Amino acid sequence: MIVDQGSARTTPGTTPGATSGTAPGAGGATGLRERKKERTREALVDAALELFWRKGYDATTIDEIVAAVDVSRRTFFRYFPGKEEVALARSSEVERSLVAAVAARPADEPPVVTLRRATAEVMDAIARDPKLGSTEAWLRTRRLIEGNPTLMAASLRHAMETERLMAAEIARRQGVDPHRDLRPAITVSCFNAVVRVAMDEWTERGAYDPEDLAVTIDAAWSAMSGLVDTGWLGAGWEPDSGR
Amino acid sequence: MIVDQGSARTTPGTTPGATSGTAPGAGGATGLRERKKERTREALVDAALELFWRKGYDATTIDEIVAAVDVSRRTFFRYFPGKEEVALARSSEVERSLVAAVAARPADEPPVVTLRRATAEVMDAIARDPKLGSTEAWLRTRRLIEGNPTLMAASLRHAMETERLMAAEIARRQGVDPHRDLRPAITVSCFNAVVRVAMDEWTERGAYDPEDLAVTIDAAWSAMSGLVDTGWLGAGWEPDSGR
């Protein structure tokens, strides 16, 4: 077992050892053993992403990934249930942050305000917190995911899972039974649908400016509200009235 | 090569030969060779679904599927790109119908009306047209998909693809550039998000009545509009005011 004990052999940038970011986050893990595991995990993700970006997802084998980190093939599968998960690791972390951000907002806040603020907070965190990776890394990962059907599918499933959690949280705050009242699920699903549309367009456009993304999302959301206001009818559909 | 030349060995119901349904649809395929291929394909789907329902998706191997139809393993992969696709074959057909239904609606109809009507039409077709399978088969397939992460992921990706097509169609009718104007994508995504929420609840509830599904979808959509009307704020969130 080598796993790069602090030397600079894994990936340029993002030294695995420096887990001491700003937010205490969820990790904590003060055990000695725990930290080692955390480092291995990070090294695997770094190596995998590096290879995916360079050679493409399909062309990269797990053997190559574990070779880069000097870990056995078997060990890889003890850290990740599959090849997809290592590619989506960063994404998953963002999603966890999102759920946490929603839960952390004041409980008396209206649902949609909560969703918008939480989303903005997390996007901000991505741009600042080096632990989540820069906005550039985020964009590259998005492209990687969107360019591969398998990853795209897995990503959508994760998003669905996240939506469930967020809906549950919204339901809890509103004092509503999520199985009998569909409003939390509807609100969250629609909100995320809009965010996804905005993000797709943003990714495609490639203007990787976090500020621009926030603007795009807000614009998309306004467009959506506007559409509903007109009863989703013909009115308001003149070619250049929106966006 | 056996593939059940018209005898009753594949699956009770849905006689493969009778392609003469109501709608001329897309198939047509009058060649002799073509019909044979169509039959093999259908036989594969039938056998696969039968096995999936009985033993579960993961526990079913492709070898078992091809053995049931008496076709070589290699041939299977000439009909379907993978194991997932055969499980989602019926679903895909429904999605194609949906896109077709949207395109077939009068062009001067407001977008959301088009979406609602098209959806209702297709759900109706599922309930009536034996070629698409009964509502019961549809429900069983939904359960199969939702019960398996891999299938769920693939299903969501397909849904996304369908959304793209529908958005493109809506944009075309509205005389709008879908790359510059996000409204078509937003409308379609939100609509489908609501439908998905309603359908999830319907599937979970297990009251497999197509009428009930239509009602659930309408209710969900109304709830959504209602939420927007209140500005998605606290008002209108009293526990029992909706659904």
Added chain:
DNA sequence: CAGGTTATGGCACTGAGTGCCATATGGCAA
């Protein structure tokens, strides 16, 4: 019935993912 086209079958191979057991390593108590 001859000729080309196309579908099929039969390998052999790669790569993902898993179960099992032996072994190494970190943590902990005496």
Added chain:
DNA sequence: TTGCCATATGGCACTCAGTGCCATAACCTG
């Protein structure tokens, strides 16, 4: 420090999905 237990790792061997390649069978055309 030493010894012990828990756990992390490595190393098979195996199943199964998916693909490339080529020979052969089925079809269809003239």
